[in-house]
Amino acid sequence: MFLHPPKSKPIAALLDQCRKAFWLVAAGTFLAELISLAPILYTLNMYDRVLTSRSEVTLISLTGVVLAMYAFWGMVEWLRGRLLIRISMRIDWELATKLFDASFRRHVTRREINVHQVLGDLVQLRQFMTGTPMLALMSAPFAVLFIVICALFHPYLAMFCLAATLVLLFTTYLTSKATTSVLAEANVQQGRANKLAAASLQQSEATLGLGMRDALRARWYRAHQQFLGQQAQASEAQGILGGFSGFLSRALQSLATALGVFLAINGLITGGMVMAATFLITKTLTPLQLVMGAWKDITAARQAYARLDALLEEDVLPETQVTLPAPSGKLVVEGMTVVPPGAEATVLQNIQFSLEPGDALAIVGPSASGKSSLVRMLVGLWKPSQGHVRLDGAELYDWARAAIPVGQHVGYLSQDIGFFEGTVAENIARMGAPESDQVIHAAKLAGVHEAILSFPQGYETQLGELGHMLTGGQRQRIALARAMYGSPRYLVLDEPNSALDEAAERALVAVLQAYRAAGNTIIFTTHRPMLISAATKLMVLAAGRQAAYGPIKDVLATIAPQPVQAEGG
Numbered sequence: 076m077f078l079h080p081p082k083s084k085p086i087a088a089l090l091d092q093c094r095k096a097f098w099l100v101a102a103g104t105f106l107a108e109l110i111s112l113a114p115i116l117y118t119l120n121m122y123d124r125v126l127t128s129r130s131e132v133t134l135i136s137l138t139g140v141v142l143a144m145y146a147f148w149g150m151v152e153w154l155r156g157r158l159l160i161r162i163s164m165r166i167d168w169e170l171a172t173k174l175f176d177a178s179f180r181r182h183v184t185r186r187e188i189n190v191h192q193v194l195g196d197l198v199q200l201r202q203f204m205t206g207t208p209m210l211a212l213m214s215a216p217f218a219v220l221f222i223v224i225c226a227l228f229h230p231y232l233a234m235f236c237l238a239a240t241l242v243l244l245f246t247t248y249l250t251s252k253a254t255t256s257v258l259a260e261a262n263v264q265q266g267r268a269n270k271l272a273a274a275s276l277q278q279s280e281a282t283l284g285l286g287m288r289d290a291l292r293a294r295w296y297r298a299h300q301q302f303l304g305q306q307a308q309a310s311e312a313q314g315i316l317g318g319f320s321g322f323l324s325r326a327l328q329s330l331a332t333a334l335g336v337f338l339a340i341n342g343l344i345t346g347g348m349v350m351a352a353t354f355l356i357t358k359t360l361t362p363l364q365l366v367m368g369a370w371k372d373i374t375a376a377r378q379a380y381a382r383l384d385a386l387l388e389e390d391v392l393p394e395t396q397v398t399l400p401a402p403s404g405k406l407v408v409e410g411m412t413v414v415p416p417g418a419e420a421t422v423l424q425n426i427q428f429s430l431e432p433g434d435a436l437a438i439v440g441p442s443a444s445g446k447s448s449l450v451r452m453l454v455g456l457w458k459p460s461q462g463h464v465r466l467d468g469a470e471l472y473d474w475a476r477a478a479i480p481v482g483q484h485v486g487y488l489s490q491d492i493g494f495f496e497g498t499v500a501e502n503i504a505r506m507g508a509p510e511s512d513q514v515i516h517a518a519k520l521a522g523v524h525e526a527i528l529s530f531p532q533g534y535e536t537q538l539g540e541l542g543h544m545l546t547g548g549q550r551q552r553i554a555l556a557r558a559m560y561g562s563p564r565y566l567v568l569d570e571p572n573s574a575l576d577e578a579a580e581r582a583l584v585a586v587l588q589a590y591r592a593a594g595n596t597i598i599f600t601t602h603r604p605m606l607i608s609a610a611t612k613l614m615v616l617a618a619g620r621q622a623a624y625g626p627i628k629d630v631l632a633t634i635a636p637q638p639v640q641a642e643g644g
């Protein structure tokens with residue numbers, strides 16, 4: 076199977092696709108900036124022409140023209156706003172689902188992803204791309220035009236404008252230097268603190284039952300304080316520079332007026348030009364001041380961009396988009412060696428076996444021998460470091476990573492059981508639209524139908540509310556029903572009997588025997604011998620190696636103690 080090479084800078088590629096819309100926004104900004112000269116020209120003409128000529132006709136016609144310009148300006152701003160909303164929707168539309176999937180894939184392999192942060196990053200990026208800071212950045216180049224117009228009034232005005240721009244740029248640079256790395260560190264600390272708080276809540280029973288709350292709160296608060304400290308440091312640095320820039324913007328405005336009046340006193344420019352030049356200087360400096368004010372958001376957006384880009388860049392997807400037909404259940408594992416994602420040590424070595432439809436394989440072995448790791452390989456969660464795992468000829472890992480509904484053909488029960496917000500029926504139906512017959516059939520197979528009927532609203536009971544009231548055995552059986560929903564041809568169960576009593580275990584043996592006899596392929600791990608009688612084949616794992624494998628009787632014969640020979644017999 077061919078894989079997509081990682082797309083370099085995937086978000087940049089998306090923004091590139093939005094280039095046309097951004098150009099239109101830039102054109103709108105250009106028009107808006109041009110029209111914004113209207114009040115300046117209007118003031119200039121009012122003071123220098125109308126006041127001196129006392130012409131009411133000029134007064135009325137100029138006012139009419141400027142009002143029409145304002146109406147046009149309003150329309151341009153409205154259109155630009157609409158375009159920005161569309162770009163924002165497009166960014167979300169293109170990225171949100173990709174990021175959701177990529178977060179899933181990273182979590183399943185490395186378990187170090189904070190989905191709150193990913194979605195928060197997307198909001199941050201979207202708001203920046205379509206918000207005030209971006210518009211300010213687009214407006215900034217017009218400073219050149221305004222400086223040129225100032226030069227037409229008098230070169231001193233242009234020089235003043237240029238100097239003021241440079242001072243503001245330098246202040247922006249200082250702000251960035253003082254805050255960027257501190258804000259990045261604050262962000263990392265915030266993520267750490269949030270993760271700690273979420274983990275403590277998830278383990279609330281153990282936290283309270285073992286009296287760990289104070290210790291955990293102290294740990295969380297340390298991380299939280301570090302984050303607050305970093306943020307306060309950044310805010311202080313920004314505050315000092317912000318205060319300075321506030322002083323600067325007011326001072327520059329008054330200095331501009333002073334310079335204008337000085338030039339007017341000396342007869343170098345007119346009174347109207349003083350007003351117009353003050354406007355122009357303000358217009359030149361405003362976008363820069365906006366950028367400075369939004370520096371924290373700009374830094375946050377840059378960091379969000381880098382994080383999202385890295386997440387998408389490492390998310391390599393299979394190229395094929397062909398839907399996997401329902402497999403017959405033929406599994407081939409060839410020379411498979413496994414190093415868990417992010418780890419260095421090999422946990423499984425040279426695993427080799429094959430199963431035909433109608434086979435049931437029991438995997439046994441001591442704790443940490445690699446049973447769960449093998450199961451993860453057999454449902455395509457991890458990628459083999461060497462070798463292959465093929466279901467009906469298709470590489471399982473690639474199929475499972477693609478947006479192809481391989482899952483509907485596979486039943487999987489993991490050791491960690493969790494349910495989702497929704498009814499019992501929806502959870503059994505894997506959160507799709509529940510097919511009543513199939514839900515009940517699966518629940519009966521898993522031996523949990525009667526228990527579900529005793530719930531307050533039967534199959535319609537919200538599992539979210541009920542989750543903590545379920546017994547371990549009920550949880551395991553509902554999860555088993557979910558695994559068997561839709562009668563998948565390939566069923567992989569990691570210790571399906573760990574929470575079952577003897578009677579339930581016996582019933583499970585009968586169910587698995589019937590399921591296998593119907594031509595399905597089953598793989599399960601177990602620590603308890605009773606379930607082995609449901610299998611046709613047995614694999615013994617020891618320290619990550621396949622110590623024995625074959626038809627159940629043969630393997631049991633090789634590991635059973637040899638009869639002691641009678642002396643002299």
Ligand SMILES: Nc1ncnc2c1ncn2[C@@H]1O[C@H](COP(=O)(O)OP(=O)(O)OP(=O)(O)O)[C@@H](O)[C@H]1O
Nearest residue numbers: 415416418422440441442443444445446447448449
């Ligand atoms: N994500 C991981 N990263 C690194 N090592 C891992 C990872 N998952 C499992 N291991 C290691 O792989 C080895 C096998 O673990 P595994 O959970 O597969 O054993 P097991 O036979 O299922 O154990 P048990 O019967 O206790 O569930 C262990 O040494 C474990 O520490």
